[in-house]
Amino acid sequence: MEATKKYFTFSIYVAVVFIILIFGFRVEASDKENCLMCHKYRFIGRIDANGKKINYNVDEHMYSKSVHRNVSCRDCHTNIKKLPHDPVTEEVNCANQCHIKPPFAEENFSHKKIIDSYNQSVHGIKSEDAPELKKAKPDCKFCHLNPIYTRVDESRIAYEETLARCKNCHQKEGATQAYKHITHRLRHKTSRSPQEIVLLCSKCHQDAELMKTLNVKDAGLTAVETYKHSIHGKAVALGSQVAADCISCHASNALHDIYKKDHGSATVNKDNLKITCKQCHEKTNDRFVEIAVHSRIDRNEKPLLFFAGFGLKLALFATVFGLMSLLSLETHARKKNGMKWQIKRGSTWRGKSKR
């Protein structure tokens, strides 16, 4: 009897160990269908009918470090039904539900919520948009490049800010609890650095030709340039982690709610500016928000400043050339009068005057 009981307990231990071994350490769960068998090779690809080089490689090492590492291929690529699959013509829909259930959630995960908010924003495709505008507007994956977790110092992670972002997609209940228990989120980040954000937005907004075809107003056309001339832009260009990048001002914590200035929901709308600026400028006030952020000193817009700037430049050149002429004249005359360049001696009137 005793022996049987002992044997029984032992079997349970063994079973538990086996269960842990089998389910606890499965790493390749995302590629159940072995898509990587072909797609793991770097040079799998071709030149397409338009002469464009298309690569189909999915780097297995990188993918397993990305946020989507637990999502199996066909959760997104839903139109692939057989192997070998036909040429893929349909785009992936990020609003699909995948087979991942977030902690504390009843339903499978989907990006639908944020996509709905994105579609409302200036970047969302509207039915009344001109065809070239529809084509130019970025889809999800234009910006979201399956980000890789990069390790950062724990102190560098702003909990409140990150948590606010979590709630863009995850339900409110349990998000904090889950977040604080998931250590990889405490020490890793996937968000872009300010520099990368500027680079990303500039890809379209600095493309003057593209912007012109979309009938963008003058201020929009020069937005990147004026930003780079501002102290925000300069600090970010030099690697600042705290200075404002594009989305610091143009979006709220939801990040996707970018609107034109005259839209009531825009963070850069006159009525909302105080809240937006307050994120960094704590003492913001009614008059402070009148200061131009994307400032441009244009001859027609700000003639007074334009000519002041011109005058200052003129004064600079006049001063420098005036003083340098005086210096050269003086040196020439003193040398002529017998002054010598001497390295060692303190007394230097060694030459004979030629005057």
Added chain:
Amino acid sequence: MTTVSEASAIKAGDTSIAEDDYFTYVEGVGNIPRDIYRHVESNPLGDLPRYSIHIIIQHFFVFTTFIVLAATGMALHFSDLFWAPYLISFFGGADTARLIHRIAAATMVFGGVYHLITIIGGPLLKIHKGEFDYRRTQIPRIQDVHDLVNDIKYFLGLRDYRPRMEKFMYKQKLHYLAILWGNTVLISAGSSLLFPEITARIYSEAVGFLPESLVKIFSETVANLWPLPAFFQDFARLMHVDEAIMALIVVAFWHLSNVHLVPGRFPLQWTFLTGRITREHQIEEHFLEYIRNLNEIPEEKEYMRKLLEEKGFANKVKVSVEDLPRPN
């Protein structure tokens, strides 16, 4: 304060004497030829007092903070040029560099306040003692313009000798005024950039002090041209940068060249370290101050008397200094 008589001799600092007088007679010394500086011996570390210890310390404050401010500021402003990131990483990144810029600025302001105390307190003390002479200060005079014109005439070969100048000649006064102006602009514009929230309010509240009718005119007619506070912020951005560039270029090409590079000053003028000026330099560019030194410093008087005796200038005689034997 002085001791001189005779027709062609001068009272120290008296500008009424003829500009072209070759000899200056000083009681108890002799006839000092204008170009005696060609014959004196000098210690490069300085023979005669020029700056007090306070001025030396203030200059230290100014030039060390200036280098830091220029390096961080220029790198931040010209962020798109290749050298900027290197300089910024030397200062430990953009955010640190901005902090360093502010600390250096505060230190420079401190140096400025220190200077203000000395230049107000020093003269007050001297007035009390009855020793104050405004000609020995940086206060601009009409005479400085004459000196500038005469000096240029000398450079062009139209005059035989440089004008007799005071402790601070036109170059130094020009530079000093430029620093005063530049510091005022840089500090006010810089604070405007550092505390935009406060300045935005100050500018608009300043308008509030105006009578209501004026405010109306202001807001209606001028606002388009002069919108507050956006205008002032843009103006501050413009002025801060422009004034800084001007300062850097003037300091590097004019000031540093003038004091350390030109013949006679090369390879280094020690004045900013020792507070003393060489005899040769003092006589050449600050002749009137030298005459004052003669009366104030007995050793110097003795030196010059012996030198003149040796050269035969103890009594008034018309001899060209060119004919005299020079030191080796």
Added chain:
Amino acid sequence: MPEKPERTDHPIFVYLIGFGVIMMILAVLAGVLFHFTLSPHALEIIAPVKAKLISVEHSAILEEARKHEKSEIHRHFHNIIEFPKLSENKRPVCFICHSDYPHSKTKKVRSLLNMHTQYFVCETCHIKEDEDTKKDTKVVYTWYNPYDDNPKGPFFGTSYDAETGKLVEVEDKLSKIAPYFKKDGDLSSAIQVQDAPLAKDYMKVRDTLTPEQRDGIKMKFHVNVKPKGHECNICHSEDGIFDYGKLGFSKNRTADLKQLNVKGLITKYDDFYLPNLFK
């Protein structure tokens, strides 16, 4: 002479401070000169002079291609990792005309075929053995690295990571399997690189040749090359031409390669029976 001053020479220390001063002046001077000439803020007056001195040739085709390569990152979604590239002169001569993705004819497998370019050079698959010399000249395969006469490996794709099951990441990503002619124990390379005399000469005169002349030269280039490559089972079978073990492949990797690792696929989907596609 009256008493001399204590010293008439500068202390040695002067050179240190003086040097600092001069360096500061030079630094500002260099900055100003750079600013007005080469920097983006240069004076507009010198723009034409600059354009003359630094002439950049603009090619619409090249710009389009570059633009596409950049936008491909945004289309691709999955991270594209940087892969080391051979310098121009070290690349096999084939790439001049056939590009990095040479296969395009057989739609269903072109991507799979292009995938093989990571492992071996063109001639490995497309080699044509001379009928006359076949008897005493054998073709052997070994790893070839243009920068290294005797590459030691480990080479990419030769073994699995025991823990993750992924291919082991390696340093040497440039080595490829290449054919050599073996005659009387001597090895001679069967491939031509871009800085081979013949290739260099061809690149020089390419634009001046008539179409007929060009065809003639092309024949010369392709003397050891057959247009249709080996079929799969030439390598992917138990008695293939590769000695996987000798080439450094691990045991389980060798097994996978020999069975083509697609055994299940082939049995499930009849139309993916690869050898048929080549007939």
